[in-house]
Amino acid sequence: MNIIVCIKQVPETTDVRINPETNTLIRDGVKSIINPFDMYAIEEAVRLKERFGGTVTVITMGPPQAESALREAISMGADEAILISDKAFAGGDTWATANTLSHAIQKIAKEKGSFDIILCGKQASDGDTAQVGPGIAAFLDLPQVTYVKKIEEIKNQKARVERMTEEGFDILETPLPCLFTVVKEINEPRLPSLKGMMRAKSAKIITWTAKDIGVDAQQVGLAGSRTTVVKIFHPPQRSGGQKLVGEPAEVVDKLVELLKSDIV
Amino acid sequence: MNYLLTEEQKMIKELAHKIAEEKIRPVAAHYDKTEEYPWEIIKVLAEADLFGLFIPEEYGGLGTSVMNLCLATEELSRACGGIAVCYAASALGTFPIILYGNDAQKKKYLPDLAKGKKVAAFGLTEPEAGSDASAIKTTARKEGNYYVLNGTKHFITNGGEAEIYTIIAMTDKSKGARGASAFIVEKGMKGFSFGKKEDKLGIRASTTMELIFDNCKVPAENLLGKEGMGFIITMKTFDMSRPGVAAQALGIAQGALELAIRYARQRQQFGKPISSFQGIQWMLADMATEIEAARALVYAVARAIDAGEKDIGSASAMAKLFASDVAFRVCDNALQIHGGYGYMKDYPIEKYLRDAKITQIYEGTNQIQRNIIGLSMIKELVK
Ligand SMILES: Cc1cc2nc3c(=O)[nH]c(=O)nc-3n(C[C@H](O)[C@H](O)[C@@H](O)COP(=O)(O)OP(=O)(O)OC[C@H]3O[C@@H](n4cnc5c(N)ncnc54)[C@H](O)[C@@H]3O)c2cc1C
Ligand SMILES: Cc1cc2nc3c(=O)[nH]c(=O)nc-3n(C[C@H](O)[C@H](O)[C@H](O)COP(=O)(O)OP(=O)(O)OC[C@H]3O[C@@H](n4cnc5c(N)ncnc54)[C@H](O)[C@@H]3O)c2cc1C
Numbered sequence: 098m099n100i101i102v103c104i105k106q107v108p109e110t111t112d113v114r115i116n117p118e119t120n121t122l123i124r125d126g127v128k129s130i131i132n133p134f135d136m137y138a139i140e141e142a143v144r145l146k147e148r149f150g151g152t153v154t155v156i157t158m159g160p161p162q163a164e165s166a167l168r169e170a171i172s173m174g175a176d177e178a179i180l181i182s183d184k185a186f187a188g189g190d191t192w193a194t195a196n197t198l199s200h201a202i203q204k205i206a207k208e209k210g211s212f213d214i215i216l217c218g219k220q221a222s223d224g225d226t227a228q229v230g231p232g233i234a235a236f237l238d239l240p241q242v243t244y245v246k247k248i249e250e251i252k253n254q255k256a257r258v259e260r261m262t263e264e265g266f267d268i269l270e271t272p273l274p275c276l277f278t279v280v281k282e283i284n285e286p287r288l289p290s291l292k293g294m295m296r297a298k299s300a301k302i303i304t305w306t307a308k309d310i311g312v313d314a315q316q317v318g319l320a321g322s323r324t325t326v327v328k329i330f331h332p333p334q335r336s337g338g339q340k341l342v343g344e345p346a347e348v349v350d351k352l353v354e355l356l357k358s359d360i361v
Numbered sequence: 362m363n364y365l366l367t368e369e370q371k372m373i374k375e376l377a378h379k380i381a382e383e384k385i386r387p388v389a390a391h392y393d394k395t396e397e398y399p400w401e402i403i404k405v406l407a408e409a410d411l412f413g414l415f416i417p418e419e420y421g422g423l424g425t426s427v428m429n430l431c432l433a434t435e436e437l438s439r440a441c442g443g444i445a446v447c448y449a450a451s452a453l454g455t456f457p458i459i460l461y462g463n464d465a466q467k468k469k470y471l472p473d474l475a476k477g478k479k480v481a482a483f484g485l486t487e488p489e490a491g492s493d494a495s496a497i498k499t500t501a502r503k504e505g506n507y508y509v510l511n512g513t514k515h516f517i518t519n520g521g522e523a524e525i526y527t528i529i530a531m532t533d534k535s536k537g538a539r540g541a542s543a544f545i546v547e548k549g550m551k552g553f554s555f556g557k558k559e560d561k562l563g564i565r566a567s568t569t570m571e572l573i574f575d576n577c578k579v580p581a582e583n584l585l586g587k588e589g590m591g592f593i594i595t596m597k598t599f600d601m602s603r604p605g606v607a608a609q610a611l612g613i614a615q616g617a618l619e620l621a622i623r624y625a626r627q628r629q630q631f632g633k634p635i636s637s638f639q640g641i642q643w644m645l646a647d648m649a650t651e652i653e654a655a656r657a658l659v660y661a662v663a664r665a666i667d668a669g670e671k672d673i674g675s676a677s678a679m680a681k682l683f684a685s686d687v688a689f690r691v692c693d694n695a696l697q698i699h700g701g702y703g704y705m706k707d708y709p710i711e712k713y714l715r716d717a718k719i720t721q722i723y724e725g726t727n728q729i730q731r732n733i734i735g736l737s738m739i740k741e742l743v744k
Contacts, residue, residue, distance in 0.1 A: 287408060288376070288379055288405065288408070289376065290409050291372060291373065291410035291411065291423065292413075295369065295372065
């Protein structure tokens with residue numbers, strides 16, 4: 098079983114600060130971590146390897162410092178790591194990012210002969226769109242299941258998985274190769290092991306540029322993005338609200354009055 | 362302070378720190394209350410390869426290093442001294458096999474211990490033989506291909522949970538201290554059972570158990586070294602393990618200091634944080650200074666052992682004596698800084714004081730450590 102995991106390095110905070118001039122993330126002084134959902138994807142990949150054998154290849158598109166995210170993935174049990182890095186990739190939207198990653202995956206497939214499963218996190222904690230996984234599946238024309246909370250069975254080149262829904266979960270079957278995005282209910286990511294950390298420290302991280310993965314530089318990064326971030330702003334704080342006090346009957350009457358005058 | 366740790370040692374510290382903060386600290390109060398054995402955490406330590414730190418590479422470990430063991434024990438103890446001793450006591454039970462086991466014994470027992478699949482324990486103390494270990498009454502009588510063990514050990518850390526025990530028993534009472542021998546005994550061997558589980562002041566996550574040997578037949582090949590080497594094996598084992606107790610004390614002290622600093626900054630009296638009072642700052646300064654001195658000593662001794670220095674009994678005793686006395690003092694003052702809140706179980710600090718106390722008692726009380734240090738100086742003089 099050959100598994101590819103897509104991970105993104107994100108700032109360690111849910112309170113993302115944005116530069117209003119450039120509409121980009123402010124990364125200064127913020128520690129970088131692996132996108133939390135991607136930790137579940139790495140863990141699941143390592144567990145699949147432990148169940149079925151094979152290899153786990155981790156990829157990330159990002160600046161050179163994203164290498165540390167790849168090393169961390171190796172310390173958790175991933176076998177290989179590829180950094181997809183090129184100035185041309187900067188500022189990409191979900192379309193451009195998915196396009197880039199799908200080219201890299203095709204190159205991996207060519208070199209390895211094949212792959213069986215691509216795992217992504219449900220969404221990134223900074224961009225938050227949850228579109229990159231589905232985008233990769235679309236570019237590669239692969240079946241996909243999002244919000245996977247359990248991989249029940251893999252047999253005869255088919256996988257049966259549980260997809261989380263608001264009410265409960267669906268059980269779906271899909272042929273391999275395919276792409277899953279995973280939710281945090283799927284597992285509990287392990288801590289690294291000492292042997293893993295030692296391996297990670299000395300591991301060779303391969304870097305691929307736009308040219309290496311054979312993608313048109315006009316179709317990636319800012320240039321290739323279909324969307325433009327025009328403006329970013331904090332929504333205005335909601336003002337205080339109003340508290341109605343008194344006997345229930347009175348209060349209800351007042352409320353009805355208010356609703357009529359203020360809202361309708 | 363920069364202790365010039367190697368890259369590998371930095372990794373060990375970082376990983377043990379992560380485990381302590383993410384996995385141990387949240388459950389420390391639970392295990393303190395319930396006295397359950399923390400198997401869940403033992404599994405985490407095992408998966409992280411930490412049990413490999415005290416076992417040679419050829420038997421599946423990462424190479425025996427007292428320094429590395431100390432670094433891990435210190436970090437774990439910052440979060441819970443009780444859970445940390447479950448780990449360190451496995452090293453104590455394993456050292457005799459590493460030091461005196463033959464290749465067959467090592468091959469049989471060390472790989473599972475290195476992976477943390479099994480934990481070990483060390484059984485010397487008896488109800489009437491504590492500081493005076495030579496008074497042990499447990500006997501081992503040779504019968505054909507077996508030794509038959511009879512007697513009772515008590516206060517044995519990891520007792521009942523460990524699979525592998527190093528047991529000291531008398532093979533020839535007439536020879537006194539030269540008549541003791543060490544055996545590897547496995548849980549489940551016929552005639553080996555467990556008695557009372559102690560209800561303790563501190564380190565409550567660890568079990569302290571009575572071991573009962575009633576005509577327990579141990580295969581002769583489980584004798585460690587030769588007959589009569591029991592107390593030599595014990596002494597050499599303690600020389601190697603005492604820095605681990607010192608590291609446990611150090612970690613407990615460090616953890617208590619951190620809690621005290623945090624509390625002092627947040628507690629307001631007389632209209633300002635109590636940390637702004639010089640009286641409190643001086644207490645914190647003394648605590649930090651003593652901890653740093655203890656750390657320097659513990660690391661120096663651990664490194665000397667790893668470097669192969671032979672005559673380490675006295676230095677090893679000094680590390681244990683000093684670090685544990687510092688730990689108890691630091692925890693006492695850390696609780697004092699918490700005032701009345703510190704006396705309550707709602708705050709974690711009282712546990713640190715309870716946990717610190719044991720480090721002055723086990724693996725030889727601090728009085729006995731002083732005896733070792735004193736005697737070695739006098740011996741040196743008459744040489
Ligand atoms: C404030 C802000 C607003 C934005 N608005 C838009 C917008 O409206 N439209 C738009 O198209 N883009 C937008 N972007 C850009 C977009 O969010 C990201 O830059 C895009 O590259 C990835 O999308 P995501 O972070 O939402 O990832 P998600 O789609 O949420 O990530 C899902 C999963 O995809 C994988 N993944 C994501 N990125 C990578 C990567 N670089 N390398 C490897 N795997 C990865 C991971 O497995 C991840 O868990 C915006 C960015 C910011 C900061
Ligand atoms: C929680 C816990 C875990 C333990 N784990 C283990 C274990 O895993 N394996 C094991 O074998 N043992 C273990 N022990 C036993 C421990 O090592 C002994 O308790 C310790 O050596 C002291 O022996 P004792 O309790 O019999 O005290 P005693 O020897 O009766 O001592 C009583 C007091 O007399 C003092 N004293 C004794 N002799 C002298 C002297 N010559 N000079 C001055 N003062 C002296 C002592 O310092 C002490 O203050 C454990 C004990 C505890 C409490």
